[in-house]
Amino acid sequence: MTVTLADVAARAQVSPATVSRVLNGNYPVAAATRERVLRAVDDLDYVLNGPASALAAATSDLVGILVNDIADPFFGIMAGAAQSQIGGPEGAGAGRAGGEKLAIVCNTGGSPERELTYLTLLQRQRAAAVILTGGAIEDPGHSTAVAAKLAKLADGGARVVLCGRPPLELPGGGGGVAAALAFDNRGGARRLTEHLLALGHRRIGYVAGPVERTTTRHRLEGHRDAMDAAGLGGVVEPLTVHGSYDRQSGYDATLELLRREPELTAVVAANDTVALGACAALRERGRSIPDDVSVAGFDDLPFSADTMPALTTVRLPLYEAGARAGRLAMGREAAPPGGIASVPAELMVRGSTAGPRS
Amino acid sequence: MTVTLADVAARAQVSPATVSRVLNGNYPVAAATRERVLRAVDDLDYVLNGPASALAAATSDLVGILVNDIADPFFGIMAGAAQSQIGGPEGAGAGRAGGEKLAIVCNTGGSPERELTYLTLLQRQRAAAVILTGGAIEDPGHSTAVAAKLAKLADGGARVVLCGRPPLELPGGGGGVAAALAFDNRGGARRLTEHLLALGHRRIGYVAGPVERTTTRHRLEGHRDAMDAAGLGGVVEPLTVHGSYDRQSGYDATLELLRREPELTAVVAANDTVALGACAALRERGRSIPDDVSVAGFDDLPFSADTMPALTTVRLPLYEAGARAGRLAMGREAAPPGGIASVPAELMVRGSTAGPRS
DNA sequence: ACGGCCATAGCAAGCGCTTTCTATGCGTTA
DNA sequence: TAACGCATAGAAAGCGCTTGCTATGGCCGT
Numbered sequence: 001m002t003v004t005l006a007d008v009a010a011r012a013q014v015s016p017a018t019v020s021r022v023l024n025g026n027y028p029v030a031a032a033t034r035e036r037v038l039r040a041v042d043d044l045d046y047v048l049n050g051p052a053s054a055l056a057a058a059t060s061d062l063v064g065i066l067v068n069d070i071a072d073p074f075f076g077i078m079a080g081a082a083q084s085q086i087g088g089p090e091g092a093g094a095g096r097a098g099g100e101k102l103a104i105v106c107n108t109g110g111s112p113e114r115e116l117t118y119l120t121l122l123q124r125q126r127a128a129a130v131i132l133t134g135g136a137i138e139d140p141g142h143s144t145a146v147a148a149k150l151a152k153l154a155d156g157g158a159r160v161v162l163c164g165r166p167p168l169e170l171p172g173g174g175g176g177v178a179a180a181l182a183f184d185n186r187g188g189a190r191r192l193t194e195h196l197l198a199l200g201h202r203r204i205g206y207v208a209g210p211v212e213r214t215t216t217r218h219r220l221e222g223h224r225d226a227m228d229a230a231g232l233g234g235v236v237e238p239l240t241v242h243g244s245y246d247r248q249s250g251y252d253a254t255l256e257l258l259r260r261e262p263e264l265t266a267v268v269a270a271n272d273t274v275a276l277g278a279c280a281a282l283r284e285r286g287r288s289i290p291d292d293v294s295v296a297g298f299d300d301l302p303f304s305a306d307t308m309p310a311l312t313t314v315r316l317p318l319y320e321a322g323a324r325a326g327r328l329a330m331g332r333e334a335a336p337p338g339g340i341a342s343v344p345a346e347l348m349v350r351g352s353t354a355g356p357r358s
Numbered sequence: 359m360t361v362t363l364a365d366v367a368a369r370a371q372v373s374p375a376t377v378s379r380v381l382n383g384n385y386p387v388a389a390a391t392r393e394r395v396l397r398a399v400d401d402l403d404y405v406l407n408g409p410a411s412a413l414a415a416a417t418s419d420l421v422g423i424l425v426n427d428i429a430d431p432f433f434g435i436m437a438g439a440a441q442s443q444i445g446g447p448e449g450a451g452a453g454r455a456g457g458e459k460l461a462i463v464c465n466t467g468g469s470p471e472r473e474l475t476y477l478t479l480l481q482r483q484r485a486a487a488v489i490l491t492g493g494a495i496e497d498p499g500h501s502t503a504v505a506a507k508l509a510k511l512a513d514g515g516a517r518v519v520l521c522g523r524p525p526l527e528l529p530g531g532g533g534g535v536a537a538a539l540a541f542d543n544r545g546g547a548r549r550l551t552e553h554l555l556a557l558g559h560r561r562i563g564y565v566a567g568p569v570e571r572t573t574t575r576h577r578l579e580g581h582r583d584a585m586d587a588a589g590l591g592g593v594v595e596p597l598t599v600h601g602s603y604d605r606q607s608g609y610d611a612t613l614e615l616l617r618r619e620p621e622l623t624a625v626v627a628a629n630d631t632v633a634l635g636a637c638a639a640l641r642e643r644g645r646s647i648p649d650d651v652s653v654a655g656f657d658d659l660p661f662s663a664d665t666m667p668a669l670t671t672v673r674l675p676l677y678e679a680g681a682r683a684g685r686l687a688m689g690r691e692a693a694p695p696g697g698i699a700s701v702p703a704e705l706m707v708r709g710s711t712a713g714p715r716s
Numbered sequence: 717a718c719g720g721c722c723a724t725a726g727c728a729a730g731c732g733c734t735t736t737c738t739a740t741g742c743g744t745t746a
Numbered sequence: 747t748a749a750c751g752c753a754t755a756g757a758a759a760g761c762g763c764t765t766g767c768t769a770t771g772g773c774c775g776t
Contacts, residue, residue: 002514004761004762004763005762005763006762006763014725014726015725015726015727016726016762016763016764017725017726017727017728017763017764017765018724018725018726020763020764020765021725021764021765024764027724027765028723028724029724029725030723030724030725033724033725047478047481047482048482048762048763049413049482049484049761049762049763050409050412050418050479050482050483050484051408051409051410051411051412051413051418051483051484051761051762051763052409052413052731052761052762052763052764053409053762053763053764054408054409054731054763055407055409055410055413055731055732055733055761055762055763055764056730056731056762056763056764056765057731057763057764057765058731058764060408060409062483069438070428070434070437070438070441070463071431071434071435071437071438072431072434073429073430073431073434075434076428076429076430076431076433076434077429079428079429079463079465080427080428080429080465080467083428083464083465084465084467087464087465087472087475087476102462102464102476102479102480102483103462103464103465104460104461104462104463105428105437105462105463105465106441106445106460106461107437107438107441107442107445107461107463109438109442114445117445118445118460120405121408121460122460123405124405124406124407124408125408125409125420125460126407126408126409156360247660247661247664273660273661276661276664277664279664280664283666302605302631303605303631303634303661306605306634306635306637306638306665307664307665307666308641308665308666362731362732362733363732363733364732364733372755372756373755373756373757374732374733374734374756375733375734375735375755375756375757375758376754376755376756378733378734378735379734379735379755382734385735385754386753386754387754387755388753388754388755391754391755406732406733407731407732407733409731409732409733410731410732410733410734410761411732411733411734412733412761413731413732413733413734413761413762413763414732414733414734414735414760414761415733415734415735415761416734416761
């Protein structure tokens with residue numbers, strides 16, 4: 001059989017209670033006793049029974065991180081950063097010493113049902129915290145359901161953190177959400193389009209992300225803000241194509257854009273990956289970048305600086321934001337005032353944008 | 359307080375045992391009773407207590423997936439695929455119906471200690487299965503420690519699956535590992551170098567991954583095999599530079615390669631990301647690709663087809679392998695004969711390689 | 717030198733679920 | 747009609763740990 005607390009207690013000649021206290025370090029234990037216990041733990045190669053511990057303590061050391069697409073570095077970077085603040089680098093020890101927690105990355109694939117399912121699963125595991133990353137799905141029913149789940153989670157003692165997702169705008173306020181780190185998608189998108197406008201572009205196509213997603217909407221709004229301000233509001237609607245956040249979608253959408261407006265001089269993509277697809281489509285149609293058509297992305301993923309030409313994009317401090325979300329989830333950092341912090345988006349001008357052919 | 363099984367039982371006017379049986383569906387329950395119970399579950403919005411369930415049943419519904427770098431799509435793709443076979447898309451219900459499991463993605467960052475720590479954490483949680491992805495660290499002490507942990511895990515009933523990692527070569531055979539999906543890194547690398555050789559290249563530089571990693575070693579061996587067969591074995595050693603699996607490393611290593619051999623006509627990179635860095639370095643030094651220098655990668659990540667020029671690389675069916683690993687971990691697929699399956703690597707010739715300037 | 721207090725350690729009662737074993741009621745078969 | 751068996755439901759004993767409360771001993775103050 002596996003070794004239990006009682007076995008360790010027997011070997012160390014103390015009561016199970018004492019062993020538990022040594023392992024948790026939350027109760028005074030004489031140094032000599034502690035020594036004896038730790039030796040016994042080592043000798044027997046004891047490993048704490050997580051479920052039993054969680055049951056008795058009514059809380060587990062699991063922290064859930066929900067991502068829309070784990071294969072997308074956008075999420076991978078945030079998740080990795082968050083996990084770096086959560087996971088247990090040091091002491092592989094037996095007890096759940098210090099803030100040792102186990103980060104769980106859950107891949108929703110952008111599906112509302114799965115998002116809810118994972119939230120339930122996390123609730124079932126009595127997770128200590130939950131971090132939701134990336135844009136939310138904008139469906140009244142779904143939002144309500146998520147908010148309800150989060151409220152329940154928070155109610156059960158879990159700390160809920162939103163990273164790259166706008167705060168829940170719901171009657172009842174926040175629903176127990178500890179903190180929200182909202183990306184300035186709108187401002188970033190606006191500045192990006194302003195940059196293009198300043199270069200002289202007028203026929204600007206926009207390859208948007210999936211509809212009903214906050215990220216999609218905010219970026220699109222930023223774009224529209226800039227276009228409106230330039231008196232080009234009428235161009236936005238006809239030159240916007242929605243797709244998913246992947247390369248194929250950028251490719252297809254760009255072809256469609258070219259069909260609608262062969263004289264296009266710039267394409268703004270929902271994100272860098274989509275921009276890659278857009279570049280491929282443009283090249284295939286014989287347009288050179290940026291001489292014939294300028295292209296811009298969003299996120300500034302690692303590969304964006306290495307494309308040819310290097311991609312003009314909007315940098316989001318994904319790593320920093322993820323790490324902060326991790327700290328917030330661990331209670332290692334105070335929540336921002338009002339529970340909401342805005343994460344800045346910085347325009348990165350590189351080689352893929354230039355003035356249109358005169 | 360939170361709703362418990364007993365509450366549901368009371369409302370449905372049955373015993374807790376019956377509720378448990380309805381939820382687990384592993385015992386005959388009259389249809390009418392089941393109905394009543396399910397309605398009560400719904401009415402009360404009951405969520406099973408995972409830890410309690412795991413404690414009583416001596417097994418949890420957690421499946422751990424260890425990855426070296428979650429921000430790297432190489433791992434993200436495998437993890438996502440595995441999770442798609444594991445996670446609970448359907449029924450968000452209360453019980454742990456069907457094979458509903460929760461996939462945990464653990465990011466080791468390539469650190470041996472963290473790998474061990476996570477394995478312990480997973481053991482502590484009484485994980486139902488563990489999937490180790492990507493290359494292993496080649497250190498006798500570490501390998502032994504990992505093998506011991508895996509044996510213990512397997513001993514405790516967990517199914518252990520290796521994906522993209524060679525089988526454990528240890529006395530005591532496999533140590534309870536259910537299955538190993540080994541990538542044909544060596545063969546793929548050999549074919550890649552053969553391709554370059556066939557084009558006429560002789561001064562071929564190699565940007566290897568971190569030392570002491572099986573993936574690094576196997577790919578390097580494949581390269582050497584091809585070079586040896588061409589009577590160019592002597593060129594390998596002096597034109598090989600080690601680094602990590604990231605872009606920066608590819609950049610730095612390539613500069614070093616150029617220093618050692620300015621007449622270099624081809625660079626083979628440890629993976630696609632590294633190849634990107636190599637391209638950047640070459641361009642910066644005024645070499646055009648593939649006219650002056652050919653470049654090749656490995657893995658065929660999604661962005662590889664979109665670089666300019668498109669990257670010649672070796673395709674690894676990451677998604678398929680990850681999905682298979684997931685199925686294996688769930689016991690939904692029979693283990694391959696001998697517990698080991700080789701995953702083929704396919705050469706993808708694209709624009710970044712061409713014959714050297716004559 | 718004695719009562720009292722602090723520092724430690726042990727006792728024992730659960731935490732909420734699963735599961736074995738037992739009980740009940742009905743349909744069957746002779 | 748009586749004995750038997752099957753299908754279904756309940757009782758209760760844990761699973762291994764945490765923690766409030768209690769017990770013990772040594773040291774202090776006076």
